Amino acid sequence: MKILVIGSGGREHALVWKLKQSPRVSEIFCAPGNAGIGMLATNVPLPISDHAGLVKFARAEGIDLTVVGPDDALAAGIVDHFEHAGLRIFGPAQAAARLESSKVFAKEFMQRHGIPTAASGHFTDSTAAHRFCQTSRYPLVIKADGLALGKGVIIAQTPWEAAQAVHTIMEERRFGAAGDRVVIEEFLTGQECSVHALVDGEHYMLFPAAQDHKQIFDGDQGPNTGGMGTFSPPDKLVTPEIVERIHREVMEPFMAGLKKDGLRFRGLLFPGLMITAEGPKVLEFNCRFGDPETQVLLPRLRNDLAELLEATIDGKLDTIQPAWDPRAAVCVVMASGGYPGSYSKGKKITGIEDAEALEGVTVFHAGTQWDDEKNLITAGGRVLGVTALGAGLGAAQARAYEAVERIHFEGATFRRDIGAKGL
Ligand SMILES: Nc1ncnc2c1ncn2[C@@H]1O[C@H](COP(=O)(O)OP(=O)(O)O)[C@@H](O)[C@H]1O
Ligand SMILES: [Mg+2]
CATH class of the missing domain: 3.40.50.20 (Rossmann fold)
Incomplete structure (x- = not known):
């Protein structure tokens, strides 16, 4: 094939x-x-x-x-x-991919099908959005409806900040048409996790969970990025009881909702969840593999991925027995200095072979390319995802950082605490 x-x-x-x-x-x-x-x-x-x-x-x-x-x-x-x-x-086809590309569409789907999510209002008119912000409790979350490169969500601590957010999205139109509508929702407290499931329309196959680290600095400080690292499984947060609730409260109503709405979804569903004191709540639906979640999930997958993807397209996921490596995986993203702000490119990268000589280590490239002299150089914000398997989370983490220490490029930036919240 x-x-x-x-x-x-x-x-x-x-x-x-x-x-x-x-x-x-x-x-x-x-x-x-x-x-x-x-x-x-x-x-x-x-x-x-x-x-x-x-x-x-x-x-x-x-x-x-x-x-x-x-x-x-x-x-x-x-x-x-x-x-x-x-x-x-x-x-998924475009109609079903709206679950990710329109947050209003996703919220309405969740509300219609009883999937737990933050209480929210949706607005096409900035005056009504401003009025809603004046009568809400704080913090308050303001989201551009459409895709905005992960920058369209603003957490406002005060009515003034909320008004600024509505202005930026709807009046200044910083995210273009993505800001034609906004979702304004209740702030949820808890820890986030990423869930992946193959969905063939009739059946689904849930992957082990993963946890992302979105902020640039240790201790979840600083601005959000595309993701600075992941680990799987997050057993402390996603206990067997929570997994059971994800099946019953998120995945089963999701599958039933697809049918009721006549939405054909064959692909990967990745709900971003907040694990709150009341249980899991969906922050958003993504309709594709996560980045950098995929970098810790696929090394743990024992099945043939080609077979799984074909079974998903053919509606035969029920014929496959999923098998997962019990070892933990940690992925540490090495980024260009200055990311997620401006950064320079073209820095020579060395040490990847030495890193991959370590047992269980794989280095996934993101922003890399070859220069004219066949040197590997940086070509983006996130440059490498250094991934290690280990007997437990601690071992995987230690191995991943051992590998990171062997890799060099000028200005290399990475978090030193990937996986720490799971230990
Ligand atoms: N209701 C909420 N309560 C608390 N934090 C939230 C809420 N909604 C979003 N967030 C935070 O904002 C981040 C981005 O929101 P999300 O809906 O995932 O949008 P996107 O990934 O498209 O930017 C989340 O990962 C989470 O940290
Ligand atoms: Mg998200």
Whole structure:
């Protein structure tokens, strides 16, 4: 089977790495890919937004299955384009991907189907939104409706901050059309976790949970990033009782809701959850693999990923017995100095081979490329996801940091406490 993966981050490197281990897979292409992906697959220099070009490539190359990484491709309807062309592709069609691309749509879905989430109001009119902020309790959470590169959510401590947030999103239109509507919701207290489930429309397969570290600095300080590291499993937070509640209160009503609404969803559902004193509540739905969650989940997956993705498309997830490595995994993201603000590129990266010589260590590339002299150089904010398996969380963490110490590039920035909240 020939596979095309779409995307260029650490998530896509992990997908390619895992698919490469499948005896069903003969060849992998990745558009546009990165330097690490290029060592396992053939990089195809087509932008993610060029659906027609990607369809043409998949036809010409005889691609049997395409796997979509990023949310914006799904929101733009890449799955619909491929299916119209008679090509097999993993991911929800545009109508179902609205669960991620519109927070209003997702909130209405949750409210209709009794899925626990923060109480909220939705506004298309900034005057009404301002009025709502004046009569709410604080802190208050203001969210742009559409995709905003993870920057469209503002937690306001005071009515003044809330008014600023509504102004930024709806009047100044900092996120463009993503700010045509806002969701204003109750602030939830608790710890967050990431849940992944393959969904074939009839059945779902829940993965072990993971925990992300979104802020740039240790102790969850500083601005949010795309994710500075992950670990799995977060057993202290996601106890067997919580897992049971995720099945009963989130996944089962989600599956029933798809049916009632006539939404066809075949792909990966990744609810972001807040584990509150009252139990799990959904902060948002993502409709694709998480980044950097994928980097700790796939090393723990024992099944053949190609088989799982095909079973999802074919509605046969019930025929598969999931198998997970009991070891823990920790992924430490190494980023460019200055990230998530401005940073420079083109810094030479060394030591990856030494890091991967350590037992259980895999280094997933994100923003990397080769320069003209065949040096590996930095080419993005998040550069590498250094992932280690270990007998327990502590062992995985120690091994991941041992690996990080072997890797060097000028200005390298990383958190030193990935996994600490799970110990
Ligand atoms: N109701 C809420 N209460 C507390 N924190 C929240 C709430 N909603 C969102 N957050 C915080 O904001 C982050 C981003 O919100 P989310 O809905 O996941 O949007 P996105 O990932 O699209 O930016 C969450 O990971 C969480 O830390
Ligand atoms: Mg989120």
